[in-house]
Amino acid sequence: MGAQVLFCFTAFLVIFVSLESAFVRPSNVKNATDFTLGKVIVKGNYNAVNLYPVKDVKTALSQLHKKLESLEGRMDALEKFKPACKFDFERGIDDWQKTGTAFNNQPTYGDNPTARNRGQPASQQGDWWIGGAENRSSKAATAGNVQGDGPQGTLTSPYFTITGKQISFLIGGGCDIKLVRAELVIGNKVVKQATGQCSETMTRKAWDVGAFVGQRARVKLVDVSSGGWGHINFDDLKGDMRCGPH
Numbered sequence: 001m002g003a004q005v006l007f008c009f010t011a012f013l014v015i016f017v018s019l020e021s022a023f024v025r026p027s028n029v030k031n032a033t034d035f036t037l038g039k040v041i042v043k044g045n046y047n048a049v050n051l052y053p054v055k056d057v058k059t060a061l062s063q064l065h066k067k068l069e070s071l072e073g074r075m076d077a078l079e080k081f082k083p084a085c086k087f088d089f090e091r092g093i094d095d096w097q098k099t100g101t102a103f104n105n106q107p108t109y110g111d112n113p114t115a116r117n118r119g120q121p122a123s124q125q126g127d128w129w130i131g132g133a134e135n136r137s138s139k140a141a142t143a144g145n146v147q148g149d150g151p152q153g154t155l156t157s158p159y160f161t162i163t164g165k166q167i168s169f170l171i172g173g174g175c176d177i178k179l180v181r182a183e184l185v186i187g188n189k190v191v192k193q194a195t196g197q198c199s200e201t202m203t204r205k206a207w208d209v210g211a212f213v214g215q216r217a218r219v220k221l222v223d224v225s226s227g228g229w230g231h232i233n234f235d236d237l238k239g240d241m242r243c244g245p246h
């Protein structure tokens with residue numbers, strides 16, 4: 001009987017020592033189920049998972065971090081291959097968003113002011129442009145038709161990202177910037193404005209946008225006038241800008 005007790009005690013001692021050596025707890029273990037690996041807190045029954053030395057985990061996290069940085073660098077590199085933004089309305093108003101009725105007939109085809117002998121050529125880029133007072137939304141429509149200054153509304157571009165110092169555009173129509181204008185909008189803030197010269201003829205204007213590199217922006221055409229010269233003309237927005245979600 002004494003020999004049996006001694007055998008059982010010895011067997012228990014061997015098993016206990018084996019278990020303790022198999023599951024070495026880190027010094028910062030507060031209880032049997034939680035422990036930390038650097039800043040990583042692992043919760044649960046760690047007897048049921050594989051344990052790795054802290055050094056290995058830190059090495060693995062460092063390698064993962066480097067791979068993520070490399071991937072981010074590649075995505076930045078791909079960004080440079082995206083085509084630059086250009087809004088010239090040669091294929092319609094694209095994804096520009098309308099409110100009100102001022103821009104219902106847009107874009108306008110051809111030099112419609114000259115077609116009605118206005119004496120102020122539109123000087124548009126290509127065949128299509130935004131002519132706030134015009135009413136010629138197809139080649140087949142009667143040349144020279146107008147909707148006049150009465151309608152009011154806005155026309156807002158899709159988002160683009162500013163990538164450099166300058167964007168430019170053709171602008172004409174009214175000349176009261178309080179009533180008819182183009183705005184550069186970043187977030188909900190208007191950071192630049194421009195208007196025409198009380199002539200249907202568009203001329204190129206540029207905005208210095210160097211302070212906004214990397215920011216998402218939109219251009220908004222505004223017409224809140226129904227009086228004389230209560231319209232805005234616009235075309236060929238281009239420059240240091242890229243389209244897309246970034």
Ligand SMILES: [Ca+2]
Pocket residue numbers: 088089090124125126127128129235236
């Ligand atoms: Ca055009």
Ligand SMILES: [Ca+2]
Pocket residue numbers: 102148149150151152223224225226227230231
């Ligand atoms: Ca108007």
